[in-house]
Amino acid sequence: MDKITETAERISRTIEERGGTRDTEKIEAKLRLLINEFFLTAEDAERQVINEVMREQQIPVQRDAEDKKQITELQANDWATIEGKVVMIAAGGNPAIAQRGIIADETGAVEFVIWDKAQLTPLEENAWYRIESCVADEYREKLNIKLHSGTTVVPVPGMSRIVSQDWHQIAEKMAGTSKDTPELKTIASLKPDEWATIEGKVTKVSEGGSPAIAQRGIIADATDAIEFVIWSKAELSPLEEGNWYRIESAVADIYQEKLNLKFHSGTKITPISDTGKAVSPAGDEMATTLKTVSGNPDEVSEIASAKPDDWVTVEGKIVALQPSPSPAIAQKGIIADGSGAMEFVIWEKSGAEPLEEHKWYRIEKATIDEFRGAPNMKIHSGTVISSITEDRSLMPVIIPIADLAPGVACVRVKMLDNWEVRSDRMFQTGLVGDETGRMKFVIWKNRDGNADETALKEDKVYSIYYAGVDEYNERYSLNLSGATIFEEEGADIEIGSDARNETITGAIVQMSAGSGLIKRCRVAGCNRALSRQNFCPVHEMQQEFRYDLRITGVVDDGITAKNVIIQREAVEKATGLTLEKAIEIAEISPLGPDDVFMQFHERLMGRYISCTGPDIDGTILVSDADSLNLITYDQGEHAMLINRAEGPKGGDLS
Numbered sequence: 001m002d003k004i005t006e007t008a009e010r011i012s013r014t015i016e017e018r019g020g021t022r023d024t025e026k027i028e029a030k031l032r033l034l035i036n037e038f039f040l041t042a043e044d045a046e047r048q049v050i051n052e053v054m055r056e057q058q059i060p061v062q063r064d065a066e067d068k069k070q071i072t073e074l075q076a077n078d079w080a081t082i083e084g085k086v087v088m089i090a091a092g093g094n095p096a097i098a099q100r101g102i103i104a105d106e107t108g109a110v111e112f113v114i115w116d117k118a119q120l121t122p123l124e125e126n127a128w129y130r131i132e133s134c135v136a137d138e139y140r141e142k143l144n145i146k147l148h149s150g151t152t153v154v155p156v157p158g159m160s161r162i163v164s165q166d167w168h169q170i171a172e173k174m175a176g177t178s179k180d181t182p183e184l185k186t187i188a189s190l191k192p193d194e195w196a197t198i199e200g201k202v203t204k205v206s207e208g209g210s211p212a213i214a215q216r217g218i219i220a221d222a223t224d225a226i227e228f229v230i231w232s233k234a235e236l237s238p239l240e241e242g243n244w245y246r247i248e249s250a251v252a253d254i255y256q257e258k259l260n261l262k263f264h265s266g267t268k269i270t271p272i273s274d275t276g277k278a279v280s281p282a283g284d285e286m287a288t289t290l291k292t293v294s295g296n297p298d299e300v301s302e303i304a305s306a307k308p309d310d311w312v313t314v315e316g317k318i319v320a321l322q323p324s325p326s327p328a329i330a331q332k333g334i335i336a337d338g339s340g341a342m343e344f345v346i347w348e349k350s351g352a353e354p355l356e357e358h359k360w361y362r363i364e365k366a367t368i369d370e371f372r373g374a375p376n377m378k379i380h381s382g383t384v385i386s387s388i389t390e391d392r393s394l395m396p397v398i399i400p401i402a403d404l405a406p407g408v409a410c411v412r413v414k415m416l417d418n419w420e421v422r423s424d425r426m427f428q429t430g431l432v433g434d435e436t437g438r439m440k441f442v443i444w445k446n447r448d449g450n451a452d453e454t455a456l457k458e459d460k461v462y463s464i465y466y467a468g469v470d471e472y473n474e475r476y477s478l479n480l481s482g483a484t485i486f487e488e489e490g491a492d493i494e495i496g497s498d499a500r501n502e503t504i505t506g507a508i509v510q511m512s513a514g515s516g517l518i519k520r521c522r523v524a525g526c527n528r529a530l531s532r533q534n535f536c537p538v539h540e541m542q543q544e545f546r547y548d549l550r551i552t553g554v555v556d557d558g559i560t561a562k563n564v565i566i567q568r569e570a571v572e573k574a575t576g577l578t579l580e581k582a583i584e585i586a587e588i589s590p591l592g593p594d595d596v597f598m599q600f601h602e603r604l605m606g607r608y609i610s611c612t613g614p615d616i617d618g619t620i621l622v623s624d625a626d627s628l629n630l631i632t633y634d635q636g637e638h639a640m641l642i643n644r645a646e647g648p649k650g651g652d653l654s
Helices: 001-015 024-037 042-056 169-175 282-287 568-575 579-588 592-603 636-648
Strands: 079-090 097-104 109-115 128-139 144-149 152-155 195-210 213-222 225-231 244-253 257-261 268-272 311-322 330-335 340-347 360-371 373-377 382-390 407-417 426-434 437-444 460-471 475-479 484-487 499-512 516-521 545-556 559-566 608-618 620-623 628-630
Touching: 001 024, 024 042, 079 169, 079 268, 097 169, 109 128, 128 340, 195 282, 213 282, 213 373, 225 244, 225 282, 244 568, 257 382, 311 460, 340 407, 437 608, 437 620, 499 559, 499 592, 516 592, 545 568, 545 579, 559 568, 559 608, 568 592, 579 592
Parallel strands: 109 144, 225 257, 340 373, 437 475, 559 620
Antiparallel strands: 079 097, 079 128, 097 109, 128 144, 128 152, 195 213, 195 244, 213 225, 244 257, 244 268, 311 330, 311 360, 330 340, 360 373, 360 382, 407 426, 407 460, 426 437, 460 475, 460 484, 499 545, 499 608, 516 545, 545 559, 608 620, 608 628
């Protein structure tokens, strides 16, 4: 039993103990997905799966006494329950912070922060509290705990234990950072995430370019210049070009790899007289690149030309609507015009009327953002949406696989190969290709788990409109969930080389379960591997099937290790066993198909091979005999190399 299986068993027991239903197989599939495909640590994956299963089964989260931690046990990123005495209360120091202070127990003390949006009742000095589901964080190399909207604060009356006096040291540091007269800093000395007070001359001002931004500009002192941003909700008076100001409690921030200064409702701005000091010429240089609105938002733009940070007006058709992933998002979907397509998001707080699928709209002053490497459109409170009554024609733009980029695209492809799904959320995955190359595709199940999506059939050609193009570890894949898919009867595509074939020469160090003699589903276009019980993940129990040979494993060349999938023709060459011979062995052996796997294992484990094929999502697909060769070393040369490695015999030490 491997560690993931052990963890799944442990989670199942925990769920059962808390009144839930055991489903070890489903839990194990979730763990393998998070650990093997999303690269979460085992601890993070276990925590996420427990929370997800408890939420699905509506099991209340228990706050048992054993969950409680002492303050000295806290580490960054812990979610914990503590009990302690509030030994000091301080001002928030930031409009986003409702309260700051220090809480202590017998072992130690820690600073706490209550976010304003958490809407928690303020804590009282010298009172004891039990604080459940707080988050330990590290800020400027100091540990603190954050109290958020999911934190439960319970007063503990009558507590009179003596607490650690370590809190005095924390209090001194807090007092040192909140002096009545803030330290004046130079612009050149500012660092990201720093709250600062500066004095400087405004050398350039500009409109914000966004309803959320009242003003942008550049402020300079003798040491350097920096771009500043005044948020609209801060309700600060605009600065005037050419005047000097003292700016207190602004926040230095990094945006698009550049340092800038944010003015918010807690920032104090005081005009001061001209000091007569010369300011850095960097202000003049920055003025030429001061970012406001990119392009003219009143002119209709093509969707394909929109770039992140642009403000645009587009006219397009809503070609798809998608489930909202968050309560903050009112609507999500895809909008398209003759140039291309893009995902859009309507924020709940924008108050915009929902858009209707298959209708045309004019959308004015939307913002273009970037999410997971792909541009998308944000519709906010300043966006104007008007319906276009005429039904315009829309011709989707087909993009070759070689030219795909993250976002939304239309493709014409041939389905090449079905792969085994590795998640209970996944409906189908495999390989498609066109004249320019090959690419992995995924179709996810509906949220209710129903498998009513369109499945692609091997060797069939499809026109696929408005599929997602995802990027992970610099590799692209097609997400066909929600895309419009049309099969082209009788069509064919000559699959081109994508120039991504890789060759690895090394030892077979692992042969995975699922290697050997396997059964495949005979439903037209399916070809999925069946379980031992003849179960197809799409078409369920199958009375009829066809046999096939396959090896899935790992080849190690001494520097890197690669996953490989070796198909029938190459397997026969590597093992010397034909499909017919393997079937015969399985039928007469008491071990059945396991005997074939054991013979494969005995003949190939540790053997050196050279195999070539397309690298699909980190796995080399070896499809034919010409793509695989067994490496045979000359025994005499091998012995000579070993003798040389041993070196000359040592001399007489006497």
